Amino acid sequence: MPLVKLTAAGIEPVETVWTRLGGEDAVPATGAVLVPLARWQAEKDSLLARADAVGVWLAAGETADSISGDLDRLTVVALDFPAFSDGRAYSTARLLRDRFGYRGELRAIGDVLLDQLIQMVRTGFDALDVKAPVSGAAVTVETIQAALSRYSLVYQVAHDPRPPVSALRRRLAAGGQA
Amino acid sequence: MYRYDEFDHQVVRERVAEFSDQVARRLSGDLSEEQFRPLRLMNGVYLQLHAYMLRVAVPYGELTSGKMRRLAHIARVYDRGYGHFTTRQNIQFNWPKLSDIPAILRELAEVEMHAIQTSGNCIRNVTTDAFAGVAADEIEDPRPWAEVLRQWSTFHPEFTYLPRKFKIAISGGAQDRAATFFHDIGIRLVRAESGDVGFQIIVGGGMGRTPRVGRVLNGFVAKSEILSYLEAILRVYNLHGRRDNKYKARIKILVDALTLEGFRAEVDAEWDRIRGSVVEVPAEEVERIGAYFADPDWQALADNPPELAAARSRSAAFNGWVSANVMAHRVPGYAAVTVSLKPVGGIPGDATADQMDALADFADRYSLGALRVSKEQNIVLPFVRQDQLYALWQALVAEGLATANKGLISDIIACPGLDYCALANARSIPLAQMISERFSDIARQHDIGEVTLNISGCINACGHHHVGNIGILGVDKRGEESYQLVLGGDATQTAAIGDIAGPGFTAEGVVDAIETVIGVYLAQRQTGEPFIDTYRRIGLTPFKEAINAAR
Known part of the structure; x- marks a missing residue:
């Protein structure tokens, strides 16, 4: 189950091992952890005092507002997809990025499938914890790259910088290269 | 196009x-x-x-x-x-x-076609008036905006995994022929007092097990702000629509839960933050798309040419077809023709491959190559010269496509029902066939006049039974197919959800009950009064009493 980070250089596998904690799990002494929102709110000082990285994960029903006051203290926010068919996190991602100006890592976790990666990137995610297919076939940087390159054109303006088709048409009409 | x-x-x-x-x-x-x-x-x-x-x-x-x-x-x-x-x-x-x-x-x-987003919990195919660009009562042609919405909604990254399917219809006519009050979002082109044309936005209409007439969310949204407004609605719905129960997941349930005022407050708060932003489609793109819908080169023709009048007086069958299936065009000398896919005993909306080829040929010969699919499951030829109507009619007769029943009792909307559908409780198609056979006398149909009859094989209401002037809902009653009769529905701007007219019937019984209902209407109607107006004037009771007396 590879975790990758999208950077200007491309798709980079993340070497750090992240432990995702539930509501009751003890915080390990060392190692990077993702904690649920309630734990973060209750224990943020002790969590930040640890030597290793800490991030917060939001369940699908938890809102961007609930974490907005802490965004400048966080380097990783993860949004959970309890099922790939639950699309709330796409809107939460837009709000974190566009309304609250969050610039840190925004990670997709949970039921993150190859077929949804484009939408994730377009709505502001820059880290993807991609789930392996049921067949057990490996997910690699190449398969992720292939999934992200599936569409060369987009019709809408979203969070990502891709120009929509209407802008390409304008450039073409002005005599430029699309 | x-x-x-x-x-x-x-x-x-x-x-x-x-x-x-x-x-x-x-x-x-x-x-x-x-x-x-x-x-x-x-x-x-x-x-x-x-x-x-x-x-x-x-x-x-x-x-x-x-x-x-x-x-x-x-x-x-x-x-x-x-x-x-x-x-x-x-x-x-x-x-x-x-x-x-x-x-x-x-x-x-x-051939520039696809199956993108024709199902799933995403924004579905945007629909409009089959007479768009043709109807005389149109404020503006809605098709350029329908295409703008098609492009905007195609693979929208944020709104592809919504709580439930999402249907948008847009209409430009004073008469609403796109059922905008029964969509998740209905959009009507309206003219403000200032003369500006913009959009009235209707939200939360729908059928299914919780039928709702859509509610006006905003009386006037400027063209330059339409996409941000729609994105605000969709974002509120995506975040707050229910996902725990698929039967309560449509936007109409969210609007109910928040109240219209509460929902509007959420949408307005969201809209304030993104209003008129880069999400909007640039004006020159709207213009580019609009150019595709420019008028063809019309001939200078007069209405009611002598050939047409002569043919109408010569052939009663042709005359009946013109009365029912031919609609006035905003351009003199032209007409919009509905080709009925509802022959007596046929399957509503079905066309054979040979018929499709024939329709394509007729479109080339008589309608500048253009065709439309109507929400009543018929085909429209939008640009026919009135002096060619008789030739077209003869060609349609030869293909079995000249049924003169548009808007009449046998112009039935029906879902596929239990013959195909995994969700259905009862068959719809055989019932539609029985009704069209019972009312096969076309002169009688013309006498009964304008009435819509819609059949759904289950509560999901794909056959729009809630909004038929006469609606039929198929249910499973202890392993037997049973049919409930619903009266007084209306899919137009005078939108209404039908009233249940008592306990269910067998298939034969419901056909008899429709006869009874029509009998009450014929006895009670005033001169020139269509079924729905009589129903509104006298109410459900006389119909219900007659049905029960005949049980």
Whole structure:
């Protein structure tokens, strides 16, 4: 189950091992952890005092507002997809990025499938914890790259910088290269 | 009509490649059926009772002769020689093999067609008035905006995994022929006192087990702000719509829960933050799209040419067909013709491959190559010269396509029902056939006049029974098919949900009950009063009493 980070250089596998904690799990002494929102709110000082990285994960029903006051203290926010068919996190991602100006890592976790990666990137995610297919076939940087390159054109303006088709048409009409 | 440019072609080609890959991964086992299901649904592939079904998008109901011929070809080569036109202006093929679907999609892409978002919990095919650009009562042609919305909604990254399906209809007429009050979002072009044309936005209409007349969310949204307004609505719905119960997941339930005022406050708060932003489609893009819908070169013609008048007085059958199936055109000397897909004893909305080819030929010969699919499951030829109506009618007669019943009792909307559908509780098609046979006397139909009759085979209401002047709902009653009668529904701007007229009937019983209802109407109607107006004047009681007396 590879975790990758999208950077200007491309798709980079993340070497750090992240432990995702539930509501009751003890915080390990060392190692990077993702904690649920309630734990973060209750224990943020002790969590930040640890030597290793800490991030917060939001369940699908938890809102961007609930974490907005802490965004400048966080380097990783993860949004959970309890099922790939639950699309709330796409809107939460837009709000974190566009309304609250969050610039840190925004990670997709949970039921993150190859077929949804484009939408994730377009709505502001820059880290993807991609789930392996049921067949057990490996997910690699190449398969992720292939999934992200599936569409060369987009019709809408979203969070990502891709120009929509209407802008390409304008450039073409002005005599430029699309 | 709109034509793809290189970019539109590219998007559809990439979609074909993606779905072909998804089918291959399903066949190889890389995707489970559970994982494949939403992906295939997003591309219009359903698993029905007996086979896969493919729903092909006909964006806002517009076809050319070339597209229609390709649909005929697909019906012939990959299906059993027919297709079924739907209430959302699409076409369904009932018997394709999953392994053939990539090839079908390639064939469609060649003629600028696809099956994108014809199902799934995403923004579905945007529908409009089948008489758009033709009707005399139009404020403005809605089709350019329907195309703007098609592009905006195609693979929208934020709104592809909504709580439930999401249907948008747009209408430009004073008369609403697009059922905008029964969509998740209905959009009507309106003119403000200032003279500016913009959009009235209606939200939360729908049918199914919780029928709702849509509520006016905003009386006037400027054209330059429409996409941010829609995004605000969709974002509120995506975040707050229920996901725990699919029957309570449509936006109408959220509007109920928050109240219209509460929902509006949420939308306005969201809209304030994104209003008029870069999400809007640039004005020159609207202009570019609009140019595709410019008028053809009309001939200078007069209304009611002598040939037409002579033919009408010569042939009573032709005269009846003109009265029912021919609509006035905003341009003198032209007409919009409805080709009924509701022959006596036929399956509403079905057309054979040969009929589709014939319709394509007639479109070329008589309608500048243009066709429309109507939400009543008929085909419209929008640009016919009045002096050619008789020739067209003769050609239609030869193909069995001249049934003169548009808007009459046998112009039945029906869902596929238990003959095809895995969700149905009862059959719809045989009942539609029985009703059209019972009322087969066309002179009698013309005497009864304008009335809509809609049949659904289950509570999901795909046959729009809630909004038929006469509606029939098929239910399963202890293993037996039973049919409930609903009266007084209306899908137009005078929108209404029908009233249940007592306990259910057998199939034969409901046909008799319809006879009784029509009998009450004929006895009670005032001169020139259509069924729905009589119903509104006298109410349910006299109908119910007569039905019960005849039980």
